Amino acid sequence: MSNKNIILIGDSASKRAEFFTKAAHCQNVDVTIIEWEEIFKLNNPKDFFESRLEGAVVKIEPPSFKLVDLALMDFQLKKYIHIMEILEECNAVFLNTPKSILNALNKRYTKKILSENKIEVTQMLFDNVHSSEQLFDMMQKANVYQVFIKPVYFSGAAGVSAFRINPKNGQMRLYTSCYMENGRLFNTKKMNQFENKKEIADFLDRLIGLDVIVERWHPKARINNFIYDLRVVYQFGSIEYIVVRTAKGPVTNLHLNNMAIPYEKLGFSLNKYNEIDRLCSSAVKLFEGMQMAGIDIMLDSNSLKPRIIEINGQGDLIYQDIYAENKIYGQQVQKCENMF
Ligand SMILES: Nc1ncnc2c1ncn2[C@@H]1O[C@H](COP(=O)(O)OP(=O)(O)OP(=O)(O)O)[C@@H](O)[C@H]1O
Ligand SMILES: [Mg+2]
Known part of the structure; x- marks a missing residue:
């Protein structure tokens, strides 16, 4: 193993941690996981981060909240945001800075900055x-x-x-x-x-x-009577992966019994791919400190014009990729290595 140590703030039992670590080991790189569960128990997270993160390259995964009560989720989320603000002040190199992750998490901010910059976005x-x-x-x-x-x-x-x-x-x-x-x-x-x-x-x-x-509520394009939209993983200046999420109803998230299909099934020309790439590129540029993003994009039902729904600064977990090439995390590890 190399002596360069990537730190993953996350949950070691999660698929995210498991497959990021796998990708790192394939490249002979060590990953140290700092558990969110431990961080939430700390009285002084600032001192802890300063002693642990100095000089490290850090990737921040979201905590695996198991809550279903929205009021409790809201409470937990506020604690998470507070800790992310403390993290932002630390002397570490981040794959995505805490601030960029929080900016994207805030749908109000995202909407405002995208529309101010004339980027097609759900209104x-x-x-x-x-x-x-x-x-x-x-x-x-x-x-x-x-x-x-x-x-x-x-x-x-x-x-x-x-x-x-x-x-x-x-x-x-x-x-x-x-x-x-x-x-x-x-x-x-x-x-x-x-x-x-x-x-x-x-x-x-x-x-x-x-x-x-x-x-x-913008009407989304359809394929074979299914509504669909795209989750695009855009990192280091280009598209890394696109998943098409098809659904019978208006919400396409895959954990809601919806089905993923490969992008190629849509039969689009290279022009459409380039149009999506340009949209992602101009959007991500507006989030300083963000090198990787999971961008939800819908295509208007008639014109098929791409339009951003939202941006996730931690939206890189794609099951279709981790169980195949694991190239999203592989690229990230390589990039982290160059950041030391
Ligand atoms: N304005 C809209 N018009 C049409 N469809 C929408 C719109 N907003 C959201 N959707 C649908 O609802 C889904 C969930 O919305 P959104 O991505 O904003 O929520 P989320 O909770 O942040 O999701 P995640 O964090 O899992 O990506 C979108 O993927 C899309 O299918
Ligand atoms: Mg979404």
């Missing part, structure tokens, strides 16, 4: 909603009857809700992987649908309390 409609009644009213005034409501900081589709109102008869439908019980929101691994107005209003009132943004 933010409302950023200051306080209740379901207000939302219904705002939708009517804006003449928009299909929206996505998303907690600003969550990931893994937790809380993400696709909502439509029929303007003719006021009928409502809401799709989400969550449900509400005794006034609390819980995340699940399957999509649920609600049609009852009171039930939807109660659900939304609770969700909106978590701090949300409201976006236009």
Whole structure:
């Protein structure tokens, strides 16, 4: 093994840690894992980081939260953000800096910076909603009857809700992987649908309390009657991997019983690939300190124009890759080696 030591802040039992370490060992490089679980117990994380990270190259994986209660997730997330802010001050070299990861995690910030720079992105409609009644009213005034409501900081589709109102008869439908019980929101691994107005209003009132943004629900392209979008892993200035995520409903995340297919199945020309590459490149440039990103991109249903949904500074776990070439992590290890 070389004496250069990469530090992975993560969870050693996770697939992320397992396959990153595998990629490193293939290149004769050591990886030391610092467990998030230990970090959360520390009284003085700053001193700990300073003694452990000095001179190291560090990759930060997300903690493996096992929570399903959205209020508890929110609480845990705030602790995570606080620690990431402390990490940012440390004298280490990061694959993705904590700040760039946090900037991307913040959907409000991401949306703002992308649209200010004229990058095609799902449109933010409302950023200051306080209740379901207000939302219904705002939708009517804006003449928009299909929206996505998303907690600003969550990931893994937790809380993400696709909502439509029929303007003719006021009928409502809401799709989400969550449900509400005794006034609390819980995340699940399957999509649920609600049609009852009171039930939807109660659900939304609770969700909106978590701090949300409201976006236009853009119709996504289809293949063989499945809706799809793309998860593009873009690192070190080029596309490393594209997974097409196909779904029967409006939310395509793969843990929700959706199916991944290879990008080649879409039958696009090289021009489309280059268009996606340019979009990723100009977006990632806006996040200083970010060398790797998992970018969610949808193609408009009619024009097939690519549009960014969101950017994940830790969005590089692709099962189709780790069980095959493991090239995403392989490239990262190589890059880390050059960063010492
Ligand atoms: N405005 C939108 N229009 C159409 N579809 C959308 C829109 N916003 C989100 N979606 C769908 O919902 C999915 C989840 O949204 P998003 O990626 O923003 O949530 P997330 O919780 O951050 O996901 P993850 O962290 O797992 O990537 C998207 O992959 C996409 O399929
Ligand atoms: Mg996403």
